[in-house]
Amino acid sequence: MNAIKNLIEKLCDLVMHGRFSDETEVIANAVSEVMSVVATEELPEKHSTMMQEVSGVNNAGNVVPLAATDTPLQKATRAMMAMEQFLGEQYDLRFNKLTSETEFRKRNLSGACFQPVGQRELNSFCIEARKQGIDCWDRDVSRYVFSDSIPEYHPFSLYMD
Structure with a gap:
């Protein structure tokens, strides 16, 4: 039992001091589950407050505390939706069927041309998304940008129309 408590304390300290990056939510949830099994009243107070520090993003892209009942899937879905909304508000994205590349241009920028996404x-x-408080990582952005969520277009069709 003491070994479990020591492990929990070490994990909590690592999470609270930012020594983990995108694994923070996973570890925080694991710690929460283990803490419910272990006698929590014997653990330092900072460990229970750590769970209150985990936050999410609302529809406006603002960081807000998550409800204690949110599942990891709900948290991930909320973050993904916030990222998609942010990218849609900031950029025009399209998949060029001729070159098989996703292209982008900054929205609200006069004369901006589409360029390949690298x-x-x-x-x-x-x-930029993280600066706005959106909990996403480069692999999340990449997964979205290079998916069929991005509308397709063919340059010849655009030319003929």
Whole structure:
């Protein structure tokens, strides 16, 4: 039992001091489940308050505390939807069927041309989203940008119309 408590304390300290990146939610949820089995009253107070520090994103893209009853799937879905909304508000994205590349342009920027999305752009998208408080990582952005969620277009069809 003491070994479990020591493990929980170490994990909580790692999470609270930011030594984990995208694994934080997974670890926080695991710690929460283990703590419910272990005698929680014997653990330091900071461990129970750690769970209150985990936050999510509302529809407006603002960081808000998550309800204690939210499942990991609900948290991940909320974060994914916030990321998609953010990218849709900031960028026009399309999949070029001729080149088989996803292209983007900044919205509300007069004369902006579509450019292929590369690793540098993916990183910039992710950084901008995180600056807005959206809990996403580069692999999440990449998964979305290179999916069939992005509308297709063919340059010849655009030219003929």
